[in-house]
Amino acid sequence: MRSVAILGLLAASPLLFAQAPALVLPDASPLAEVSQKVGVTDIAVTYHRPAVNGRKVWGGLVPYDKVWRAGANENTVVTFSTPVQVGGTTLPAGRYGIHMLPTAAEWTVIFSSQSHAWGSFSYDPKEDVARVKTTPVATEPTERLAYTFDDPSDHDVVLSLRWEKLRVPIKVEVDTKPLVVASLRDQLRGLPRFFAEGWSGAAGWCVRNNVNLDEAQTWVDRSLGMHESYAGLRIKAALIEKKGDAKTAEALRAKALTIATEAEINQQGYMLLGQNKVDEAIALFQRNVREHPDSWNVYDSLAEAYGIKGDKAQALANYRKAFDKVKQEDQRARIQGELDRLK
Incomplete structure (x- = not known):
């Protein structure tokens, strides 16, 4: 009878012989x-x-x-x-x-x-x-x-x-450059291949890093074949110039300007400022003013370039025009600060 009782206890209590679960506690070496x-x-x-x-x-x-x-x-x-x-x-x-x-x-x-x-x-x-x-x-x-x-x-x-x-x-x-080129080839097998920006962006990276230039030219040509853009034309110009054809490169840059948006011209102007080509930047910003006279931003950028050049009178005049046109309060406050600083 005692054996039967023990067997009954074991049958009723299977957890007695199960392995206890581990508790989660702080580790001495986390x-x-x-x-x-x-x-x-x-x-x-x-x-x-x-x-x-x-x-x-x-x-x-x-x-x-x-x-x-x-x-x-x-x-x-x-x-x-x-x-x-x-x-x-x-x-x-x-x-x-x-x-x-x-x-x-x-x-x-x-x-x-x-x-x-x-x-x-x-x-x-x-x-x-x-x-x-x-x-x-x-x-x-x-x-x-x-x-x-x-x-x-x-x-x-x-x-x-x-x-x-x-x-x-x-x-x-x-060895990052060949890895990036291989990655770009792989990415261009996917969705980016259906957009001009994918091909021109891949070509642009190669041009900036002076690598894989022959393939980069096929990429930018494919981009331009899908959509002729300011960015694509400038990338091709930079690539052609690296290969020694400065005349064709300049013609491509001139063509790019004919289709550039306000933002693209503005971006190019700031790139020139970053290269300390102040007069070239001013010429681009002036073009933006002529083509987009109702935009406060074009006057603001031109004023900044004149300020870098040291032409206080032109900087003040263009900041005033920007202030008169801008609606955003944060931008008005910033431009007013520039006006106060230049007075």
Whole structure:
């Protein structure tokens, strides 16, 4: 009877032998992720953040001359969306475990093909895909280990581990231009291919970056075949000029002006101001005034150009015309401020 009773109890209480669910509690080394775009390349680092907590870190908690997980708990992992270079080694797009070999002076940063391990306990040097030498530098105290992306540009960034009073820099380089060209080709297979702006925009990027010029010319010609625009004609002019035909380029720019909108002429004028071509900018703004005499904005832009040139009388005269025509209160206040400053 006793056995029957026990069996009955077990049948009635199946949870007695089930595994208890894990509780969600604060992690001593919380999970973190940081990311950075370099050109068209996405770089992300996933890691856990241990604290100094009053301990000796380097040469203590993290021993010298022993491979370290570069964080806590699971592998610290870096992901690249395109190929990159670290320490002269090209890494294909993908996911990599990061380990480090600290010493009292120079460190070795290890990129491993194994990215799912728990820390460095199963680290195998046969799985290394790159090893990079780097020298840590002193920095401001950091209580919890952190990864940062420093000095990003279109073609490189410094990935830094920061903890205690050290920063461990790792330079990551990206060959951005061919990646962008490949991306543009891919994008032009999609919806942008049905719009003139897609083809001219792709050509314009190539012209500005002096790359892939022959293909860029086919792109801008396709754009102009779909719709002859101010932007498309100017892009073709810039491309033709790069190829040495200044006369044809000038003719294309002149043609572009005949179909330019007020906003396009205004934008071109400010581009000339940015290049310190003040008189050329003034000539464009004057043209905009003649063609759009009812617009407050054309007088405002012309006044600004005259102010840069130092012609106070013309700047005041055109700001007054802009003030008389503008309706928006914020713009009226700004222009009144310019008038007060020039009086």
